[in-house]
Each structure stands twice: as C-alpha cells, then as structure tokens.
Amino acid sequence: LNVMTRRSRMTHSVERLVISAPVEIRTEAGTTLILCLDGDVSVPAAEPVRLGPLDTLLSGPVSTGLLVQPAHEATLFVIRIGAVAGND
Template identity: 35%
Template sequence: MRILRASDYRSMPWKNGGGTTTEIVVSPAGAGLDDFDWRISMARVEAGGPFSVFAGIDRTLSILEGEGMRLSIAGYDSVDLTRASEPLFFPADAETEATLAAGPITDLNVMTRRARARHTVRRVSLSEPLDFIAEATATLVFCHEGGIQIGESPTVALNARDTLWLDEAGQTFRLRPQPHAVVFLIAIQND
C-alpha cells in the first residue's frame, strides 16, 4: 500500500502543447508519454480544442471541477460530460475535440496501453463506510472531495486529491468517509 500525496504530484506540458497536466502516477515509474503501460493524471482545461492523440491507448475521462464539456469523438456521438456524469471510456487514438460548457474545467484522466493493460473507473459517493477488495494488478483510490480514513488500526488518512495505491490483488480495506467523500475507484489489470 502506498499513499500518493497531492503535494508530490508533478506537472508537465500536454503532448500537444495546449496546456499542462498534473501526473498522479505512471507505470513503469519514470515512463514518458510514448512508453507508459498506464498513467493517471489531472488536467486543467482553459479552452476548447483538440485532444492530444495517443496511439494504442484507451482513456477514461471524468470532470472534477467546472461546468463540464462536450466531447466530439471520431466515430461516436457527441457526449456532454459534467461532474455528475459517469466516467467516459473512449479510444485516445480517435480524433477528439472538446468544447467547454462555461469556463475552465479540471478533469481526471486514466490511460492504459491496449497491448499491455486495461482499466475501469468508478465514481463513488460515500456517506457510510465501504468495504472494498482490490481485485486488479493495481487498484487506486483517488479521493476527489472530502476525506477518508482507511483501515481500522492504525488508520491512514486521504485528503482531497490524495491517492491510495494498492499493487496486490486480494487486499481488503474499509474506506470510512470523514464525514462525506467522493472517490474514484480505479482498477488496472496488466495483460
């Protein structure tokens, strides 16, 4: 079990140069944009425009802050994403254009290289404790809003934007909101 603190995340320019992203974690450690197996990041989007294209990558996008955006993805119907929307899974190598609904947004991106890994992302609002089993090669709990306590004794605290990283399947944990929290449960399975 590892705790990734928001204060330790690193910022870098977008692949297309149109903004910056905050990298939460990448695997393998130190991998760049062309050789990661999987990557989790947040991006501040100030204006609409084309997304960076990532060949051979699948992506899930969720809105963390702001009024949302409309995505036009080649080969798909346009989709409106808001903070209330379910995370959206789509191929990162499809041409994608974003139109902001009303001002800047911050999003959460989970990306996996198709030939090496696959992922799922769930948004969960917690007002009661949640018992949860890590069933993937890597399971991450991103605390979006509020705070959570993990475990019974000793406990570990996650504050907003902190991440718990479990790198072994079968681990069981209790997530206790303090007093309410919104988390993203991210499961990554290496192929």
C-alpha cells in the same frame, strides 16, 4: 477523470463513488488506486491511512479489499489496473 493505459498490455476501469458510510472496496490481482476527490476518509489497514482532497492511495495485489471510512460525505474514484493475459 481520464486514465490511459497501453491497450495491448494493460486494462483499466474507473469507478466513481459518493460515500457517507463505511464501504469495502474490492481490490483485484493488479493495482488499485483510490483517489479522494473531496472530503476526508480513513483506511484502517495494518498501517492506517488518512486521505484528504486529491490524495491517492496505491494498493498492490496483496490485499483483497480495503475498508474506507468517510468523516462526512466524500467523493472517490477507484481505478483498477491489470495486465492483459499473455504479456508477462
């Protein structure tokens, strides 16, 4: 998975997870994206969300973490994007 951001303005990280049990995914001050590569997962938040293969959930800085529950084994990519300090 290739994620590109402008180096002087943004930071990013990519984490690959293979899950078969519920997991809490931490979110940070910026933007967090959860890409479901394969499998099916649900996120029981204020508005429950279901993700299938190649679906992506975009989470802003409001939440501190998201519980992700797989139906069976699922592969996720968690992408976190933040601003570089001093570029407000």
